[in-house]
Amino acid sequence: MSKEVWGYHEHPKRREPDWEVHSQTSAVRDGLARSGFGETSEALYLNSGFTYTDAQEAADAFTDQTDHFLYSRFHNPTVAMFEKRLAAIEGAEHCVATASGMAAMFASLACILETGDHVVASAAMFSSCHVVITEILPKWGVTYELVKANDKAGWEKALSKKVKAVFIESPSNPLLEIVDIRFVSDLAHKVGATVIVDNAMASPVLQKPLALGADVVMYSATKHIDGQGRVLAGALLGSFSYIYEKLIPFVRHTGPTISSFNAWVLVKSLETMDLRVTRMTESAQTIAEFLEGHAKIKSVRYPGLPSHPDHKIAMQQMSGGGTTIGIEFGGSQKDAFAFMDALTIIDISNNLGDSKSLITHPASTTHRRLSTDVQAEMGISPSVLRLSVGLEHVDDLIKDLNQALSN
Numbered sequence: 412m413s414k415e416v417w418g419y420h421e422h423p424k425r426r427e428p429d430w431e432v433h434s435q436t437s438a439v440r441d442g443l444a445r446s447g448f449g450e451t452s453e454a455l456y457l458n459s460g461f462t463y464t465d466a467q468e469a470a471d472a473f474t475d476q477t478d479h480f481l482y483s484r485f486h487n488p489t490v491a492m493f494e495k496r497l498a499a500i501e502g503a504e505h506c507v508a509t510a511s512g513m514a515a516m517f518a519s520l521a522c523i524l525e526t527g528d529h530v531v532a533s534a535a536m537f538s539s540c541h542v543v544i545t546e547i548l549p550k551w552g553v554t555y556e557l558v559k560a561n562d563k564a565g566w567e568k569a570l571s572k573k574v575k576a577v578f579i580e581s582p583s584n585p586l587l588e589i590v591d592i593r594f595v596s597d598l599a600h601k602v603g604a605t606v607i608v609d610n611a612m613a614s615p616v617l618q619k620p621l622a623l624g625a626d627v628v629m630y631s632a633t634k635h636i637d638g639q640g641r642v643l644a645g646a647l648l649g650s651f652s653y654i655y656e657k658l659i660p661f662v663r664h665t666g667p668t669i670s671s672f673n674a675w676v677l678v679k680s681l682e683t684m685d686l687r688v689t690r691m692t693e694s695a696q697t698i699a700e701f702l703e704g705h706a707k708i709k710s711v712r713y714p715g716l717p718s719h720p721d722h723k724i725a726m727q728q729m730s731g732g733g734t735t736i737g738i739e740f741g742g743s744q745k746d747a748f749a750f751m752d753a754l755t756i757i758d759i760s761n762n763l764g765d766s767k768s769l770i771t772h773p774a775s776t777t778h779r780r781l782s783t784d785v786q787a788e789m790g791i792s793p794s795v796l797r798l799s800v801g802l803e804h805v806d807d808l809i810k811d812l813n814q815a816l817s818n
């Protein structure tokens with residue numbers, strides 16, 4: 412039985428650049444680990460286990476004396492390539508990828524919380540994050556308080572006592588509320604809290620929460636990181652001590668592991684993420700300006716518009732207004748539905764950050780599970796729509812919106 416494979420030899424390491432490269436170069440190059448075949452593109456290691464040359468090598472690997480992979484629930488070469496690349500783009504020490512954004516969100520808190528701990532979060536949140544903080548964690552004796560995104564006095568008050576974790580979503584889904592990340596992080600650190608930022612709406616292209624003082628960045632990689640509607644995934648990024656001492660001991664044993672196939676899709680998505688998000692943001696800015704001037708639209712909520720109540724902070728902490736627009740339609744839910752139904756290019760879908768432009772009615776879909784009171788607090792009325800701007804030509808998108816509005 413031959414164990415030889417044609418052409419296989421150890422892949423020689425080439426010299427690395429001795430200067431600090433741009434984020435876009437990291438997005439194409441960082442984390443790439445070539446096998447002995449010298450493949451150009453990142454390889455997909457779709458395997459659950461690993462073998463050892465002898466029993467001692469296995470024993471050494473399990474006592475951490477080597478960097479041999481052990482089992483794909485713990486680690487996998489393709490997953491490691493995605494994690495290293497995303498960490499390089501984010502400017503984080505380490506990254507752990509997960510099976511979904513919600514697996515990342517839950518693990519980010521569960522790995523540090525104990526019964527009796529207190530969590531403070533921004534009030535406008537993705538609905539599943541709201542459920543974790545207000546329904547699931549309280550079952551284990553974790554208390555919480557929610558603060559409106561731009562209520563500075565509210566943050567000061569909530570962060571004047573002992574708090575274990577602060578969870579921020581900025582911009583928020585769907586109405587793009589903005590939290591001043593540096594202001595809240597400084598307050599949180601005075602009381603010893605760990606600050607976690609859900610950065611799904613901005614993506615690493617537009618906002619770097621660690622540089623603004625946060626401790627941990629959380630992603631739904633399903634959104635802009637894949638950005639092409641193919642895979643569910645999540646990621647957490649932070650310091651060595653958070654990732655290795657808190658998070659990894661939790662996720663190794665609870666198993667929210669990403670499939671290496673999905674990580675392989677994502678490692679390639681990172682190469683084009685900057686191009687995609689930059690173009691989508693340019694188009695979203697143009698569309699937000701068009702909608703704001705339209706007679707049938709009551710109001711437009713977009714961080715890149717001066718009419719946004721926190722436009723100034725948004726533009727300080729983000730390099731663009733983002734890909735998503737909150738629209739308050741002038742008229743009833745029925746009129747809003749008729750407008751959605753009249754669109755010909757823009758799809759009706761509750762996803763966002765996709766190359767295809769998508770529109771949704773949050774009150775009846777993504778945020779339906781929240782009570783009407785909570786919806787009202789978040790500003791989600793029956794005439795609110797969320798438009799995620801994709802990669803189609805902006806002129807076609809404006810034509811589509813215009814014809815649907817003149818119906």
Ligand SMILES: *Cc1c(COP(=O)(O)O)cnc(C)c1O
Binds near residue numbers: 632634
């Ligand atoms: C989609 C989303 C999530 C959840 O991510 P999944 O990948 O769907 O589990 C969390 N937060 C925000 C802001 C999101 O948009």
